[in-house]
Amino acid sequence: MTGNSLTGNSLTGNSLTENSPAEGPLTGQDRRQALLRRLAALPPARREALRRAMTGASAVPGLPLSSGQERLWFLNRFDPADSSNHILWCLRLRGPIDPGGLAAAFTAVAGRHEVLRARYRMDGDRPVQVVPPPEPVVLELADGGADPDAAVIALFDRPFDLERHPPIRVALIELGEGHALLCIVLHHIAADGWSLNVLMREVGECYAAHREGRRPALEELPARYADFVAWERGQAERVGPARLAFWTERLAGVPVLDLPADRPRPPRWTGRGGRVELHVPDAEVVRFERVAGQQRSTLFMALLAAFQATLGAAAGQDDFCVGVPVAGRGRTEFAPLIGYFSNTIALRADLSGDPSFRDLLGRVRPATLRALQHAGEPFERILGALRLPRDLSRPPLCQAMFNLTHNLPKDDLLRTAMGDLGVEVYPPPETGRTRAEISVDLYRGPEGLGGSLEYGSDLFSAGTARRVAAAFTALVTRAGTDPDLRLSELSRLSGISGLKGE
The missing domain is CATH 3.30.559.30 (Nonribosomal peptide synthetase, condensation domain)
Known part of the structure; x- marks a missing residue:
């Protein structure tokens, strides 16, 4: 940073540590008091930038959480191994599967939706979400073997480290003979049932676009x-x-x-x-x-x-x-x-x-x-x-909870094709979790x-x-x-x- 920045006028030249010749030598206590006065005179944004620089905190400002996210964040902190707030969706794929294209499709969608790449941490006494720049979504590869449901459950049960890793994981589980399971696990802090339909619509379009060598036909999002x-x-x-x-x-x-x-x-x-x-x-x-x-x-x-x-x-x-x-x-x-x-x-x-x-x-x-x-x-x-x-x-x-899923959009959840792949919903195995x-x-x-x-x-x-x-x-x-x-x-x-x- 240069100019009016922490390496410019804030800490060098006419800076917080400079003595005026007219003031003469300062005692240690005088220096501390002068420093505190100068810190207090800084604009709030400059004080926050200085605090982050001195403490090693992220320079990316934290965004507040919704009320629902706050509760899920504290539940995760209370019991990080609890997978009852994980969302699972599985599709059986048939055809010439392109793992690189699938990874690129999920990466493109995460680039559009900040919540899919957010990290969650405490900032003082409140949780915040920090959104890093777009990053690749890793597509895990696994062999389903004789019991593909066991691989699905292992993927589902693995805890999310919400402070260090994104709240989504994706795996391709090989079944042989040109078949595979595409398994998506999301933490509830980043998605709900409606979101699954949005996710599958955009992933389907991005995958098809990748296979056809064109740009995805997705409208700009109206909000964040x-x-x-x-x-x-x-x-x-x-x-x-x-x-x-x-x-x-x-x-x-x-x-x-x-x-x-x-x-x-x-x-x-x-x-x-x-x-x-x-x-x-x-x-x-x-x-x-x-x-x-x-x-x-x-x-x-x-x-x-x-x-x-x-x-x-x-x-x-x-x-x-x-x-x-x-x-x-x-x-x-x-x-x-x-x-x-x-x-x-x-x-x-x-x-x-x-x-x-x-x-x-x-x-x-x-x-x-x-x-x-x-x-x-x-x-x-x-x-x-x-x-x-x-x-x-x-x-x-x-x-007790009750739900009738008649009013949620699900056309893309029940899709039968994704690019040149045949697709059908794979009934998720029993996860052994309930809310x-x-x-x-x-x-x-x-x-x-x-x-x-x-x-x-x-x-x-x-x-x-x-x-x-x-x-x-x-x-x-x-x-x-x-x-x-x-x-x-x-x-x-x-x-x-x-x-x-x-």
Whole structure:
């Protein structure tokens, strides 16, 4: 640096260490006081530059994190080996695979989206993200051997060092005969479900462009993830107090969901989990949708009500919270970005008075609509405002989660070609991780309702999870036929008699 810089007028010539001849010799204490006065007179930006130069800190200024990122950062610091906040996506590739082209495609996308190459560290008492210049994304090569799922799980489980390495890793796992698995693992701090579709759209275009010797046909991004962080902070100042008041009033005094467990609860939540599949045939879903429509409810609202009824019967409770993820991209300029935008809203169940399923829908619908009107309030701020008792053995506030992935873009996730390669989704193996004690993730397809139930394996056996899944799907089927049955009767007919036991 030259001119008015740390090597110019700041530390040499007319500098902090110069004595005026008129002042005469200075004592050590005089020198320290003079130095402090001159430091105090520097502009803030110059003081910060000097501090970084003297301490060896990065010259790249740190950017603030979003509320969701801050929580994920502290969870990672608390348990760096926990992979429950990793996102996995795998594709089977067929054809003349070009590893160099794949690496170049991911490198190009990371060059467009700063969040894919950010590093996270503490700056004083706050975490910041530092974005280095674009750098190559390494494509790892592995042999799938006789058990490619084991290679996938090893890639998924490997911890992210968020301070030193980017929050994305990519591997090509050879299967032989011109087949390979392209496996992508992202830390949640840099991406969400919506981001996966953006990532695959841009990687597909960049790979095709590389193979065809042309420039990728990608539009310039209208914003950066840092713009979302600034917008979120501005929202917190403008409308945050009213939104927060809604949630603190709505959730005051909510009890934990205390499901009867097969095993003693460990003192600390570990995130270890398992998964069982769910399915409801199309004809039964159509009847269930008809009931929902009669109450002016969506399929999402009706399935949430059925899940609440299942949990309430299993736990013997009529009051608890179910967490629901929302996209969190309230502005159009955020739609084409990769980043962690998703938020969780806590929907409080009200099963009091043993209502009919139809009456329960009449409660769930307005409660869901009001919650969605206030969905922009970050979950982390709600947790802080509620001042819940500290309990490391459970996920905070929402021990159960529910998701219907009907509103997320997925055309590029389900793509069948990438350049000259044939592509199909490779069902990810069970990772053994979960973010809730019990959660349901569903999708509506032409064959009906599909999805999975994940469960905390520290608490529940696989047999218990299968019974809960069967009871939930049975309740959906029965409610579609007899929506005026009370929940107690629906639960009895669906076989919900508690979770415990094989």
